[in-house]
Amino acid sequence: MEKEKEFYPVGALDEFLVQIGRVVEAGGRQIAVFRLSDGRVFAALNKNPHPKGGPLAEGIVSGHYLYDPLYDWKIDLTTGLVQAPDTGRAEMVPVKVEDGQVWIAAGALQPQ
Incomplete structure (x- = not known):
């Protein structure tokens, strides 16, 4: 199986x-x-796209948006895009839920 199509349970x-981010x-x-x-699950590298960085998991989730408490950025969890007037993109990670288990794409787990 290709690495891009493999998922690992988390x-x-x-x-x-x-x-609540975890x-x-x-x-x-x-x-x-x-x-x-609404039951959907999204995942991203825990790295804020703001130039000063910071953790994403500490943000506040409302609907499908993540509100960053450090820089007051609004991030669309479906795309990773930071909403105007700010710009940037969170690095989203493919995730799926099967049989009550959350799975992360293997390609996202490669160290950079």
Whole structure:
């Protein structure tokens, strides 16, 4: 199986609280996982796209947006795009939920 199509488990869905970011360590990288109130799950590298950086997992989730408490940036979790007037993009990670388990794409776990 190609590495891009492989997924690895990072925890049971019930371990991810609704609207609260959670960091998982996988492949030496920190991944921020967000479970939305509508049941969807999104993941991103736990690195704020702001030039000064910072963790993403500490943001506040509302709908499908992540509100960054450090820089007051609004990030669309479906695309990773920072909303105007700010610009940038969070590095989103492919994630899926199967049989009550959250899975992260293997390609995202490669150290950079």
